[in-house]
Amino acid sequence: xxxxxxxxxxxxxxxxxxxxxxxxxxxxxxxxxxxxxxxxxxxxxxxxxxxxxxxxxxxxxxxxxxxxxxxxxxxxxxxxxxxxxxxxxxxxxxxxxxxxxxxxxxxxxxxxxxxxxxxxxxxxxxxxxxxxxxxxxxxxxxxxxxxxxxxxxxxxxxxxxxxxxxxxxxxxxxxxxxxxxxxxxxxxxxxxxxxxxxxxxxxxxxxxxxxxxxxxxxxxxxxxxxxxxxxxxxxxxxxxxxxxxxxxxxxxxxxxxxxxxxxxxxxxxxxx
Amino acid sequence: xxxxxxxxxxxxxxxxxxxxxxxxxxxxxxxxxxxxxxxxxxxxxxxxxxxxxxxxxxxxxxxxxxxxxxxxxxxxxxxxxxxxxxxxxxxxxxxxxxxxxxxxxxxxxxxxxxxxxxxxxxxxxxxxxxxxxxxxxxxxxxxxxxxxxxxxxxxxxxxxxxxxxxxxxxxxxxxxxxxxxxxxxxxxxxxxxxxxxxxxxxxxxxxxxxxxxxxxxxxxxxxxxxxxxxxxxxxxxxxxxxxxxxxxxxxxxxxxxxxxxxxxxx
Amino acid sequence: xxxxxxxxxxxxxxxxxxxxxxxxxxxxxxxxxxxxxxxxxxxxxxxxxxxxxxxxxxxxxxxxxxxxxxxxxxxxxxxxxxxxxxxxxxxxxxxxxxxxxxxxxxxxxxxxxxxxxxxxxxxxxxxxxxxxxxxxxxxxxxxxxxxxxxxxxxxxxxxxxxxxxxxxxxxxxxxxxxxxxxxxxxxxxxxxxxxxxxxxxxxxxxxxxxxxxxxxxxxxxxxxxxxxxxxxxxxxxxxxxxxxxxxxxxxxxxxxxxxxxxxxxxxxxxxxxxxxxxxxxxxxxxxxxxx
Numbered sequence: 047x048x049x050x051x052x053x054x055x056x057x058x059x060x061x062x063x064x065x066x067x068x069x070x071x072x073x074x075x076x077x078x079x080x081x082x083x084x085x086x087x088x089x090x091x092x093x094x095x096x097x098x099x100x101x102x103x104x105x106x107x108x109x110x111x112x113x114x115x116x117x118x119x120x121x122x123x124x125x126x127x128x129x130x131x132x133x134x135x136x137x138x139x140x141x142x143x144x145x146x147x148x149x150x151x152x153x154x155x156x157x158x159x160x161x162x163x164x165x166x167x168x169x170x171x172x173x174x175x176x177x178x179x180x181x182x183x184x185x186x187x188x189x190x191x192x193x194x195x196x197x198x199x200x201x202x203x204x205x206x207x208x209x210x211x212x213x214x215x216x217x218x219x220x221x222x223x224x225x226x227x228x229x230x231x232x233x234x235x236x237x238x239x240x241x242x243x244x245x246x247x248x249x250x251x252x253x254x255x256x257x258x259x260x261x262x263x264x265x266x267x268x269x270x271x272x273x274x275x276x277x278x279x280x281x282x283x284x285x286x287x288x289x290x291x292x293x294x295x296x297x298x299x300x301x302x303x304x305x306x307x308x309x310x311x312x313x314x315x316x317x318x
Numbered sequence: 319x320x321x322x323x324x325x326x327x328x329x330x331x332x333x334x335x336x337x338x339x340x341x342x343x344x345x346x347x348x349x350x351x352x353x354x355x356x357x358x359x360x361x362x363x364x365x366x367x368x369x370x371x372x373x374x375x376x377x378x379x380x381x382x383x384x385x386x387x388x389x390x391x392x393x394x395x396x397x398x399x400x401x402x403x404x405x406x407x408x409x410x411x412x413x414x415x416x417x418x419x420x421x422x423x424x425x426x427x428x429x430x431x432x433x434x435x436x437x438x439x440x441x442x443x444x445x446x447x448x449x450x451x452x453x454x455x456x457x458x459x460x461x462x463x464x465x466x467x468x469x470x471x472x473x474x475x476x477x478x479x480x481x482x483x484x485x486x487x488x489x490x491x492x493x494x495x496x497x498x499x500x501x502x503x504x505x506x507x508x509x510x511x512x513x514x515x516x517x518x519x520x521x522x523x524x525x526x527x528x529x530x531x532x533x534x535x536x537x538x539x540x541x542x543x544x545x546x547x548x549x550x551x552x553x554x555x556x557x558x559x560x561x562x563x564x565x566x567x568x569x570x571x572x573x574x575x576x577x578x579x580x581x582x583x584x
Numbered sequence: 585x586x587x588x589x590x591x592x593x594x595x596x597x598x599x600x601x602x603x604x605x606x607x608x609x610x611x612x613x614x615x616x617x618x619x620x621x622x623x624x625x626x627x628x629x630x631x632x633x634x635x636x637x638x639x640x641x642x643x644x645x646x647x648x649x650x651x652x653x654x655x656x657x658x659x660x661x662x663x664x665x666x667x668x669x670x671x672x673x674x675x676x677x678x679x680x681x682x683x684x685x686x687x688x689x690x691x692x693x694x695x696x697x698x699x700x701x702x703x704x705x706x707x708x709x710x711x712x713x714x715x716x717x718x719x720x721x722x723x724x725x726x727x728x729x730x731x732x733x734x735x736x737x738x739x740x741x742x743x744x745x746x747x748x749x750x751x752x753x754x755x756x757x758x759x760x761x762x763x764x765x766x767x768x769x770x771x772x773x774x775x776x777x778x779x780x781x782x783x784x785x786x787x788x789x790x791x792x793x794x795x796x797x798x799x800x801x802x803x804x805x806x807x808x809x810x811x812x813x814x815x816x817x818x819x820x821x822x823x824x825x826x827x828x829x830x831x832x833x834x835x836x837x838x839x840x841x842x843x844x845x846x847x848x849x850x851x852x853x854x855x856x857x858x859x860x861x862x863x864x865x866x867x868x869x870x871x872x873x874x875x
Contacts, residue, residue, distance in 0.1 A: 047417075048417045048420070049420075051420075051421065051424070052420040052421060052423070052424035053424070055421065055424035055425055055428055056424045056427050056428040056431070057428065058428065059424075059425055059428025059429050059432060060427075060428040060429075060431050060435075061432065062428075062432060063428070063429055063431075063432025063433050064432050064435055066432075067433075067436040067437070068436065075737075078737075079734070079737050079738070079741055081429055082730050082733055082734040082737070082741060082742070083375070083400075083742070084399070084400035084403075085400075085425065085429055085430075085727065085730055086371075086375060086725055086726065086727055086730055086731065086734070086742060087371075087372075087375055087376050087397070087400035087401065087404060088400050088403045088404045088407065088422050088425070088426060089404075089426065089726050089727045089730075090367055090371040090372055090375070090376075090404065090726060091401075091403075091404025091405060091408065092404065092407045092422075092426075093363075093367060093726055094367075094408070095407065095408070095410060096360075097360055097363065097364055100356070100360050104357075114349065117349050117350065117352075117353040118353065120353040120354050120357065121353045121354070121356050121357035121360075122357060123357060124354050124356070124357025124358040124360075124361060125357040125358070125360045125361040125364075126357075126361065127358075127361065128357070128358050128360075128364075129361045129364050129365060131365075132361070132362075132364070132365030132368070132369070133365070199373060199377070201369040201370075201373070201747070201748060201749040203365065203369065204365070204366075204369050204683070204687075204747065204748070205687075205748070209365070210684070210687070211326055212358055212362075213362060213684035213687075213688075214326070214330075214684070214688060215326040215329055215330040216329075216330070216333065216354065216355065216358050217355060217359055217362065217649055217681065217684065218330075218649040218652065218684070218688075219330040219331075219333050219334045219337075219533070220333050220334075220351050220352075220354065220355040221355060221359070221648060221649040221650045221681070222526065222529065222649050222650055222652055222653065223333070223334045223337040223338060223530055224337055224351075224352070224355070225526055225650035225651070226523075226526035226529070226530050226653065227337070227338070227340060227341060228523045228526060229523040229524050229526050229527035229603065230341055230527070230599070230600045230603060231523075232519065232520055232523040232524075232852075233599050233600070233603045233851070233852055233855060234596040234599045234600070236520065236852050236855050236856050236859075237594070237596075237599055237855035237856065237858065238596075238859060240856050240859060240860075241859060241860055241863045246505060246506070246509050247509075249506055249509040249510055249513065250509045250510070250512055250513040250516065251513065251856070252513065253509070253510045253511075253512075253513025253514050253517065254513040254514070254516040254517040254520070255517070255853060255856075256517070257513070257514050257516075257517025257518060258517045258520055258521070258849045258852070258853060259849070259853070261619070261620065261823060261842065261845070262846050262849070262850070263617045263618055263846065264846070271464060273620055274463070274464050274465050275464075275465055276514075276517075277465075277467065277622060278465035278466075278467055278472070279510060279514055280514055280804060280807060281467045281472075281807060282467060282472045282475050282476055282479075283475060283479055283507050283510040283511060283514075284510060284511040284514040284515075284804050284807055285476055285480075285807040285808055285810075285811055286475060286476045286477075286478075286479025286480040286482075286511070287479065287480075287483050287507045287508045287510065287511025287512070288511055288804065288805050288806075288807055288808050289446055289450060289476075289480040289483075289808040289811075290479075290480050290481075290483030290484045290486075290487065290504070290507075290508070291483075291508075291511075291805070292442055292446050292805075292808050292809075293442065293443055293446050293447065293480075293484065294487055296438050296439065296441075296442025296443040296446070297443055299434055299438045299442070300435055300438055300439050300443070303431035303432075303434045303438075304431075304435065306427060306431045307428070307431050307432065307435075314423060314427055315423075316416070316420075341597070341600050342597065359681060362681065362684070363680055363681075366683055366724050367726070369749070370683065370723040370724045370747060371724075371725060371726065373749075374743070374744045374745045374749070375742075375744060378744065378745070379744070429730075430729070433729065433733065433785070437784045437785055437788050437789060438784055440788060441783060441784040441787075441788035441814065442784060445788075445812050445814060446808055446812055449808070449811055449812030449813070476811070511804065514804045515801070515804040515805065518800040518801065518804050518820060518821060519800060519801045520849065520852055521800045521821050521822060521823060521845060521849070522799050522800030522801045522821045522822070523801075524607075524844075524845055524848045524849070524852075525653045525654050525800070525821060525822035525841055525845065526651075526653040526654075527603070527607060527848075528607060528611070528653065528822075528841040528844045528845065528848070529652065529653030529654075529656075529837065529841065530653075531607060531608060531611050531844070532611075532837055532840065532841065535611070
């Protein structure tokens, strides 16, 4: 059950998929469509594992007061607030007590968590009392404030203003800026590591320089030749090199997949 | 642009500058931005998986019957099976039962590998090999212009280059003699290919930074001074100068600290 | 320490600062550079441009905000081109932070299409693009290979409803649109290995016309597929986007960015030269000392 059944499952489904590709039949097509559908659903549950481990790590940092634990609070707040925005939306143009509810809920959950991890009895009591009180405020607002609502089953939340703003003005700027730091690191790498030490390095350097100069309008008539050379380099030698790599990767994937189906490669099972 | 939007844009400008400050050195502003984006992205992912994944693909299908019978009188009750398999994945957290999670994983891996073998073989290996065997254009061997891509000699270089590069990756035979010569040609071709990739990569990375300049200019700086905007507000410039002041203060503080340590060392 | 050793041991923060200065200064100075169009981009343009009105283009925006610098300009140029040509667009994203990117792209392209414009000498009247009639946004699903295969059977298998929760069967433009057979072409704009799945699992199995827009880092690696005819064309990085903007006569962020690239590249080349000169001189000194 522990090791044999997974191996058998991999083999059966793997062979079915291969046969289905070469011998399409009405029934096999039907099973194929079902599998495509089902695996996606299973996968969604698997992705929840990632979210769980992020929460686990961040909460651990806060509990153990590891260095920079305060930033873990920022992470947890970001996670929580974004989920809240995704499940709520305004019903009209007014915000009503939307943010009051959010603050009450956030503080309520925080004090409950604080109460739960605190060791001193009197502090625990304070934490629980404050938490329950704040949650009561949140419930009251949620029930009696008509200007916003929870939507779990329809996707109004995806179009709610705060959800979009958090994406447009927090996720987009930070993610793209963090990635743009690479511009500086490649400049410094080009300066430090890009040396024409031998013929191979020189070939690499020359080809890179030609590709980099291909759209430079200040080179006059030479520019035209550089552009044509760059085009040729990309479409001829580069193509040959990358074709070899593509074929190599393709063969590698097929070999690994065969090993998995035949039960030779079992790394995915982990230990035990 | 309205005032509320400009407030958000200013916040975006703040986190952009905070992130860039990492180039000077690691600091609390950068750490704040970094941790914030991790949390917000995770929350975003939860919501997208819920509204775009679970609800349409699972819940809607199970819930078209009476709600108090759960899925039992749904028209597609069999969708409970992938849901159960999915939940079995969560046994990963238990030391005792984590082996149960291998079952759904095995189904997934079986399907994935079974799909990969014929398709990867045909599309990465076979089609590329066919293309490599393309006919050489002897009638136009020298091409019509400088370094002509469609010329016959280019066809030959593509063919020979690909074979030579493949031979370079063949390590079961020592790279000596003719074999070694071909392999050397192969590595030359590979180096030209990697050089082209590097040239492209420089452009790619620089454009990431250029885009940040464009964003800051178009949405933040220009809006602050754009009086033709019907929603223009004096608050725009207050926010703008406020952030500029914070930036200048930070720079001045760093310079002072730097001079101080230098004086102490000197 | 002589000048050549100094040349090699510059603090990297000076490198950073000079890059900032060069980029900002060349951004502020207004000038334009000519963009030469390559065949690999022109073939994508021709493919979209020659489609008859009412045909459907599947535009897959498989990228996260981190790569928007290169991929957003090409998406905007291409989506606007399609809408101006009265084509219908199915948006889909197989990247986890992609839905927000598509959502933003639809809003901004819609704003742009609303204006009267003349491109390449042809006047296009501004119009409102309507969800469900001019475009559909399918949304996001994880496990891209399975989704690409699923869409090849029926769009309704992976996407029973669109991003906004409307059932696909009740969307006017999706009536009779079962799978890739009813789609004129697929354009994948991506910054990761989703593109491999589009080539092997999508084009390879269902044989549709596939065009790629990708980051500069990846672009050079996909030329073999262009040569073998598996893909129609490749738009590589900001330059590819600028070429598309040039072809559609709709200058945007890419063309604006390329002029800054010219000087940034010259600076990087200068750094490479400095590093190399320093390296060779110090090698020569070492050899002299060794003798």
